Amino acid sequence: MLSYILRRIVATLPVMAIVALFVFSLLYIAPGDPAVVIAGDQASPEDVERIRQSLGLNRPFLVQFGSWVWRILHGDLGTSIFTNLPVSAMIGQRLGPTLSLMIVTLLLTIVVAVPLGVVAAWKAGSLIDRVIMGFAVFGFSLPVFVVGYMLAYVFALELEWLPVQGYTPLAQGFWPWLENLILPAIALGCVYIALVARITRAAMLEVLQQDYVRTAKAKGLGQGGILFIHALKNAAVPIVTVIGIGIALLIGGAVVTESVFAIPGLGRLTIDAILRRDYPVIQGIVLLFSFVYVLVNLMIDVVYTLVDPRIRY
Amino acid sequence: MDRRTVLKGLAGAGGLALTGGLSAPAIAQGAAARTLRFVPQANLANFDPIWGTQYVVRNAAAMVWDTLYGIDSSFQPQRQMVESEEVTDDGTTWTFKLRPGLKFHDGEPVLSKDVVASLTRWSARDPMGLMIKALQQELTAVDDRTFKWVLKQPFPKLLYALGKNNSPCGFIMPERIAQTDPFKQISEYIGSGPLKFAKSEWVPGAKAVFEKFADYSPRQEKSSWLAGGKQVMVDRVEWVIMPDPATAAAALQNGEIDWWENPIADLVPVLKKNKNISVDIGDPLGNIGSFRMNFLYPPFNDVKARRAVLMALSQEDYMRAIVGDDNSLWKPLPGYFTPDTPLYTEVGGDILKGKRDLDAAKKLLAESGYSGQPVTCLVAQDQPITKAQGDVTADLLKKLGMNVDFVATDWGTVGSRRAQKTPPGQGGWNMFHTWHAGADCVNPAPYTAIRANGDKAWFGWPTSAATEKEVASWFEAKNLDEEKAAIGRLNKAAIDDVVYAPTGFFLSYTAWRKNVSGVAKGPLPFFWGVSKSA
Numbered sequence: 001m002l003s004y005i006l007r008r009i010v011a012t013l014p015v016m017a018i019v020a021l022f023v024f025s026l027l028y029i030a031p032g033d034p035a036v037v038i039a040g041d042q043a044s045p046e047d048v049e050r051i052r053q054s055l056g057l058n059r060p061f062l063v064q065f066g067s068w069v070w071r072i073l074h075g076d077l078g079t080s081i082f083t084n085l086p087v088s089a090m091i092g093q094r095l096g097p098t099l100s101l102m103i104v105t106l107l108l109t110i111v112v113a114v115p116l117g118v119v120a121a122w123k124a125g126s127l128i129d130r131v132i133m134g135f136a137v138f139g140f141s142l143p144v145f146v147v148g149y150m151l152a153y154v155f156a157l158e159l160e161w162l163p164v165q166g167y168t169p170l171a172q173g174f175w176p177w178l179e180n181l182i183l184p185a186i187a188l189g190c191v192y193i194a195l196v197a198r199i200t201r202a203a204m205l206e207v208l209q210q211d212y213v214r215t216a217k218a219k220g221l222g223q224g225g226i227l228f229i230h231a232l233k234n235a236a237v238p239i240v241t242v243i244g245i246g247i248a249l250l251i252g253g254a255v256v257t258e259s260v261f262a263i264p265g266l267g268r269l270t271i272d273a274i275l276r277r278d279y280p281v282i283q284g285i286v287l288l289f290s291f292v293y294v295l296v297n298l299m300i301d302v303v304y305t306l307v308d309p310r311i312r313y
Numbered sequence: 314m315d316r317r318t319v320l321k322g323l324a325g326a327g328g329l330a331l332t333g334g335l336s337a338p339a340i341a342q343g344a345a346a347r348t349l350r351f352v353p354q355a356n357l358a359n360f361d362p363i364w365g366t367q368y369v370v371r372n373a374a375a376m377v378w379d380t381l382y383g384i385d386s387s388f389q390p391q392r393q394m395v396e397s398e399e400v401t402d403d404g405t406t407w408t409f410k411l412r413p414g415l416k417f418h419d420g421e422p423v424l425s426k427d428v429v430a431s432l433t434r435w436s437a438r439d440p441m442g443l444m445i446k447a448l449q450q451e452l453t454a455v456d457d458r459t460f461k462w463v464l465k466q467p468f469p470k471l472l473y474a475l476g477k478n479n480s481p482c483g484f485i486m487p488e489r490i491a492q493t494d495p496f497k498q499i500s501e502y503i504g505s506g507p508l509k510f511a512k513s514e515w516v517p518g519a520k521a522v523f524e525k526f527a528d529y530s531p532r533q534e535k536s537s538w539l540a541g542g543k544q545v546m547v548d549r550v551e552w553v554i555m556p557d558p559a560t561a562a563a564a565l566q567n568g569e570i571d572w573w574e575n576p577i578a579d580l581v582p583v584l585k586k587n588k589n590i591s592v593d594i595g596d597p598l599g600n601i602g603s604f605r606m607n608f609l610y611p612p613f614n615d616v617k618a619r620r621a622v623l624m625a626l627s628q629e630d631y632m633r634a635i636v637g638d639d640n641s642l643w644k645p646l647p648g649y650f651t652p653d654t655p656l657y658t659e660v661g662g663d664i665l666k667g668k669r670d671l672d673a674a675k676k677l678l679a680e681s682g683y684s685g686q687p688v689t690c691l692v693a694q695d696q697p698i699t700k701a702q703g704d705v706t707a708d709l710l711k712k713l714g715m716n717v718d719f720v721a722t723d724w725g726t727v728g729s730r731r732a733q734k735t736p737p738g739q740g741g742w743n744m745f746h747t748w749h750a751g752a753d754c755v756n757p758a759p760y761t762a763i764r765a766n767g768d769k770a771w772f773g774w775p776t777s778a779a780t781e782k783e784v785a786s787w788f789e790a791k792n793l794d795e796e797k798a799a800i801g802r803l804n805k806a807a808i809d810d811v812v813y814a815p816t817g818f819f820l821s822y823t824a825w826r827k828n829v830s831g832v833a834k835g836p837l838p839f840f841w842g843v844s845k846s847a
Contacts, residue, residue, distance in 0.1 A: 031722070033729035038359070040366030040480060044761070044769070045732055047438065050496040051364075082358040082365075083517040084498045093516050152563050164563040165555065262555045262564070264519030271556070272356060272518045275695065277725050 001305065004313040005298065012294045019290040020072065020283070024065050027279050033057070034081045034277040055081055068283070077287075078280035080273075087284040090269065097167040098265035100177065101257065102250050104185040105192065106243070113193040114239065117200020118227050124205060132197065139194035144253050148187035148260035155183060165262035184261040188253045192246050199242040203235035210234070236307040244300035251289055347548040349829065349845055351838070352561045352573045356554045357521045360510065361499045363438050363481045368750065371480040372837045375539065376523050376550065377418075378484030378504035381409065381428065382476030383539030386835065388655060388755060390476035391540035393532065394423065394485060394505070396458075404467030405450075411458040416528045417487050418509045425454035430491035432462075432475075435483045437495040441474040441758050442483070444788075470758060470788060478539050478752055478836050479759030507531065507543040507841055508550060521552040523840075536842050538835050546831065546844035565590060565824060571845060572825040574838055577697070578637050584824045591832075594641075595823030598651050598751030598836050602631055602702055602816035603762065605773035606744045610736055612688065612715075613743060617681035619811035623664050625674035626709055631816035634701035646818040648804045649763055651751035656797060661805025665815070671712060678713055687716050689737040691745035693724040702746040702816055718743075731772040745772070751818070752836035756796070757784045757803065765812045773813065779806035 035052035036043075052058055071078055077087035120132040156164040162183055168176040207213065208231055216226045255267035266285060273281035304311045355369040362374035383393040392398075396412040415423035429452055436442030436449075450463040462471075475483045485491075485505060493499045502510040508523040515521050531542035553570055555561040562580045564570045566587050575595060576584055584590050606613035606622070613619050632643035644652055647662025659666075688710060692703025703719070710717045720742075722730075727745055735741040753759045764770045764784065765777035783803035790796040825832050831843040 031729060032725035033732075036728035036732065037367075037725060038365050040368075043366060044440075044771070047496075048732060054494065054496045080517075084359065084361075084500055085517065090517065093519075149559060152560070156567055157563055160567070164567050164569055165560050166553075166569065259556050260560055262519075262553070262557065262560050264516050264554075268518055268556065272358070275723065275725055276358060278358075 001302075001313060005302065008298050008301070012291070012298075015294060016287065016290060020069065020287060021065075023283050023286045024068060025061075027277075027282060028061055028064070030277075032277040034279065037276050038082065068280075072287075077284040080281050081278050082276055087280050090281060091266065091284055091288060094264060094266045094269045096169055097263050098254055098258070098267060100167070100170065100181055101184055101188065101254055101263060101265060102247070104178070104181045105189045105250060106247075108185050108189045109192045109196055109246070110243070112189075113196035114200050114232070116193070117197040117239075118204055118232060120197065120201040121204030121208060122223070122227055124201075129201075133201070136194040136197045139190040142190060144187055144191065144256045145260050147190050148184070148257060151183045151187055152261070167263045167265070180261075180263070184257045184263060187260070188250065188257040191253065192249060195246060195249075196239065196242055200235065200239050203238045204231055207231045207235045233307060237304060237311075240300055240303050240307060244296050244303075247296045248293055251292070347845070348551055349547045349549070349572065349840070349843060350551045350553055350570045351840075352555050352564070352570050353552050353838075354575045356518050356556075357515075357552060358517050359498060360502050360515075360521075362484055363434055363495055364498045366438070366480040368480060368837070371478075371482060373510075373521060373523070373552065374484055374504075375478075375482070375506070375837060376508040376840055377502060377506045377510045378482075378486060379415075379506045379543075380476055380483050380539060381485065382472050382483075383541070384473070384476045384478050385537035385540040387537075390472040391534070391537075393476065393540060394428075398472075404469070405464045407462045407464075407471060408455070409460055409462070411460075412530075412532075413458070414530050415505055416530075417505045418503050418526055419487070420528070421487060422457070423485065423505050424457045424488075425460040427488045427491065428460050428485055429454050430488040431485045432483060434486075434491045434493065434495045435481060439474070439481050439483070440761060441470065441477070442481075444468070445471065445474060468788075469791060473758065476539065477759060479750075482539075505529070507545045519554050521554075523550040523552075524548065531841075536833075536839070538833075538839065543841035545841050547840075550840050565826065568826065570826075571829050572823070572832065572838075572843075574823055575821050576824045578639060578642065578821070581639070581822050581824070589827050590824055591827055592822050592824045593832075594820050594834060595838070596751070596821070596836050597653065597834050598755065599818055599820040600698075600751055601646060601649070601651070601749045601754055601818055602635060602698065602746075603748060603813050604702060604706055604744050604746045604816065605731075605762075605771075605775075605813045606811065607737070607742060607773050608767075608775050609734060610741065610743065611686065612678075612681060612683040615681040615683075616810060617677050618683055619814075620664065621674040621678035621681065621713065622709070623808075623811050623814055624677060625669055625671050625713055626665075626706075626814060626816065627669050628665065628815075628817035630705050630709075631702055632819055634705050635698055635817075636819050636821075642821070643817055643819040646815050647808075649754065649760075649807055649812070649815060650756075650800060650804065651754045652818050654751075654755045655793065656756055656800045658797070658801045658804045660801035661808045664808060675713055678715070683715070685714075685716050687718040687737070688743045689718045689720060689741070691720050691722065691727045691730060691742050693727045693746070694721050695723045698748050699724070699727070699746040702748075705816075706744070706746065734774070750836065756800070757787050762813060763803070763807060765807065765810065775810065775812045777806060777810035777812055780810060780812055782806075 035048045039048045039051050079086055116132050120129045123129045152164050155162045162179055167180050170177040216230050258265040258267040270285050353369055357369055357373050359365045362370050379394050381395045382390040385391050395409050397410045399408045436446040445468055448464040448466055448468055450465050452462050454460045487503055490499050490501050507526055507529045509526045511522040511524055525545045525548050531544050534541040536542050558577045561573050565573050585592050606619050608614055628645045636642040647659045647665040650657050693699040707717050707719050731745045733741045737743050749762050761771045765775040765780040767774055767776040783799050783806055786799035787796055790799050828846045833839050
């Protein structure tokens with residue numbers, strides 16, 4: 001297993017290299033100029049040109065790319081054109097909020113979606129099934145920002161139970177940390193819950209028709225034991241796959257959620273950097289996201305072996 | 314590796330990131346009683362007010378760095394860091410003395426050498442600074458508190474230049490910082506203003522914190538814009554960046570923030586209904602909407618085509634598209650200068666007044682030789698003001714019979730494409746939309762957009778000898794009457810040649826919780842004099 005993981009990690013290097021080349025090339029040819037944004041609206045073209053020169057943006061593509069790769073190989077993601085801060089420090093500032101949001105959303109999803117899917121499969125064709133699946137369609141159809149605004153209006157403005165916006169680090173207390181994440185996690189989790197619930201239902205329906213489930217029933221095992229110990233474990237592979245793939249959905253959704261709830265996470269950093277054409281920051285974040293995605297895929301493969309002993313690498 | 318090892322590893326990694334392993338901002342902490350939480354107009358993405366000239370940087374910088382003079386609400390420069398000044402009879406040699414006891418935030422005294430270095434850096438970037446630099450014979454420190462500026466010829470607007478609130482302002486920094494190349498960013502944010510910048514708490518895009526500077530010695534006069542005694546009444550000012558206006562509105566209603574600089578017009582009715590919130594016009598100098606036509610290429614290289622557009626445009630259409638139905642938020646503007654300011658004039662502005670004459674405009678356009686070629690119109694969709702104006706312009710041009718190539722893009726792309734001097738079909742353009750802060754349009758000194766010196770002019774590169782002549786006349790004017798006369802002639806010349814198309818004058822609101830008092834109207838948010846009760 002360990003050698004498999006190491007082989008997979010080594011295999012990510014060419015993937016990351018291709019991503020790096022792609023991202024750099026794309027930004028190079030994309031319209032827009034950070035020097036213009038820095039100089040401000042009243043700046044003269046000469047000022048813009050001087051700033052462009054001082055930032056090294058006039059250098060040929062290969063020179064810029066070579067120097068960027070050289071820095072990356074030395075563990076340096078570069079310095080933000082705008083803030084003059086190291087990109088790694090900026091990402092570090094934003095990692096905590098995004099990670100918190102994703103973890104709470106992920107936990108919420110698993111706690112809500114998996115039981116819903118299991119119950120829907122158990123009661124397939126019944127009113128309960130239709131209600132759950134109706135909820136899933138509803139959750140899947142609503143844009144994140146609409147859910148976010150509705151939640152903020154009801155639970156923050158009207159009921160005054162939770163804050164509208166912001167983020168508090170876990171180090172400053174569990175409840176202050178959690179109260180800022182509840183509404184964003186629900187807003188972000190709606191689509192994800194709907195997706196996982198539907199996949200869980202489909203996977204469970206298939207498993208519940210297997211002979212060993214009938215045998216378990218014949219042996220007199222309780223319904224809970226059959227559903228959650230025997231059937232769910234055997235239905236887990238597609239569910240784990242979807243949860244893993246869904247992390248990519250979460251990264252995309254976090255961009256919107258962080259804006260709606262003013263959470264200072266990586267999603268907002270990405271948008272800000274793109275709008276300002278802060279190339280080093282965009283490149284750093286895209287590399288990070290690519291790495292996370294590759295890592296999540298690796299983790300999914302590892303989890304397969306934990307839920308299904310037949311899978312070995 | 315077993316299941317438990319994997320789970321422990323994941324929990325450990327998550328815990329590290331969420332607790333001690335990463336520094337994370339505390340945006341939503343319960344605000345201390347003496348903390349003012351403010352939502353600015355935009356993100357503070359950099360903090361060098363000479364290198365980056367965005368308004369939001371200037372607004373933050375005005376807390377941290379002080380100026381030698383400060384413009385007051387009557388547009389007059391008043392002494393700020395300066396105790397006294399003397400000028401020779403021929404107007405060429407100025408000697409300034411600094412106030413005693415001025416200190417930087419690192420505890421070092423403010424000395425003349427710091428002023429000389431700061432003015433040298435500023436004058437390399439500021440339009441007025443560049444004019445002074447061109448006349449400069451020497452700028453030297455005489456002693457620790459005295460410095461001398463010797464010019465080759467008089468520059469009557471010198472004190473105005475040193476105190477103006479237009480970006481870049483003449484902020485005074487320690488010499489070691491001010492010696493940074495003006496086209497490179499500083500990395501230390503040490504000033505002598507009434508608030509200190511807490512760099513360690515800065516999360517660009519999310520939060521910026523300013524703390525009261527205990528050693529600041531304010532002037533004794535009453536504060537007025539950038540002039541007078543800058544008495545800070547709170548211990549801490551926290552800027553909370555909120556990209557979503559609906560979130561900012563909700564946070565203000567919920568008491569999570571104290572002051573929102575520029576609520577959008579759509580949300581103002583909701584805020585006005587809240588008994589805990591005050592809403593008022595923030596900046597009485599407002600903004601001037603505009604679109605610029607490219608003088609280098611047809612059809613707008615012909616003044617008849619430019620006049621045809623001006624003749625047909627309805628400023629009311631533009632203003633309603635920007636501010637909606639609130640009539641208190643806009644005014645027609647038959648000219649280029651900010652209404653209700655001393656130099657405001659409508660001389661020569663008849664073409665923008667009265668009923669719009671589409672037929673006459675079409676006739677004039679035909680006389681210009683326009684033959685249906687595409688008009689490349691750049692419109693930034695991510696800026697509500699430019700998007701609204703772009704939509705109105707597209708409709709206007711179509712009514713005139715023009716073939717509109719509507720380029721819907723983002724502000725970053727407009728910003729770089731408008732600098733292209735290539736023909737419209739080869740990456741260039743024919744027109745783009747923007748707006749100008751009214752504070753920049755009170756006189757020609759900071760008003761880059763009014764200049765019409767061809768290649769050296771702002772994007773669109775207008776050429777108008779008459780306009781440039783009157784700009785020079787204003788700079789040479791010795792009193793207000795002469796200034797007014799020059800501005801009248803300047804307004805007429807600029808409209809005759811259509812340096813750009815003004816689409817109207819509009820204002821915006823600011824909103825704050827009622828436990829906050831002392832919010833002053835002005836071209837930027839002033840934090841001195843603002844207090845907050847529990």
